Amino acid sequence: MTPSLSSGVRLDKWLWAARFFKTRSLAADEIGKHRVHVNGQVAKASRELKPGDELQLRQGPVPRTVRVVALSAVRGPAPVAQALYEETAESHAAREAFAQQRRVAPEPALAIEQGRPTKRDRRQLADWDRWSASLDGNSGDG
Numbered sequence: 001m002t003p004s005l006s007s008g009v010r011l012d013k014w015l016w017a018a019r020f021f022k023t024r025s026l027a028a029d030e031i032g033k034h035r036v037h038v039n040g041q042v043a044k045a046s047r048e049l050k051p052g053d054e055l056q057l058r059q060g061p062v063p064r065t066v067r068v069v070a071l072s073a074v075r076g077p078a079p080v081a082q083a084l085y086e087e088t089a090e091s092h093a094a095r096e097a098f099a100q101q102r103r104v105a106p107e108p109a110l111a112i113e114q115g116r117p118t119k120r121d122r123r124q125l126a127d128w129d130r131w132s133a134s135l136d137g138n139s140g141d142g
Contacts, residue, residue: 007048008048008049008050008071009048009049009071009072009073010045010046010047010048010049010073011027011031011036011038011043011044011045011046011047011048011049012024012027012028012031012045012046013073014049014068014071014072014073014084015027015030015031015036015057016075017072017073017074017075017076017081017084018072018081018082018084018085019075019078019081019082020057020059027045028045030057030058031043031044031045032045035057035058036055036056036057037055037056037057038053038054038055039053039054040054040056049068049071050068050071051068051069051070051071052067052068053067053068054066054067054068054088055067055068055085061098062094062095062098063091063094064087064091064095065087065088065090065091066085066086066087066088066091067085067086067087067088068084068085069083069084069085069086070083070084071084072084
């Protein structure tokens with residue numbers, strides 16, 4: 001039997017059902033780190049949500065503020081999940097400003113395409129060094 005949704009839904013279940021987090025355990029971890037607030041207060045994963053509650057949370061580096069519109073303990077398709085909440089105008093504007101800032105001045109670390117050279121890369125570098133050294137050695141003999 002499914003529990004009655006009139007009494008409320010656990011916060012971690014709702015965040016998972018509304019597709020803010022990929023798994024319920026990820027939602028519970030974020031709540032446990034005090035990164036999710038309900039009506040301005042730090043919340044526990046077992047907190048019962050009701051329509052009209054306001055949530056402040058982070059998705060990656062982006063802070064979001066949403067108002068609970070409907071309750072669901074079941075994860076469904078994205079359009080259904082988006083109908084469970086309504087993002088505040090301030091939150092939407094802040095998210096757009098953050099996206100614009102990221103487009104204008106991207107994070108420099110993201111421009112690095114690769115880290116340490118692979119074994120194959122090191123061999124190619126070594127071959128190149130040998131070739132250039134032998135060329136220098138031959139030109140000085142004359």
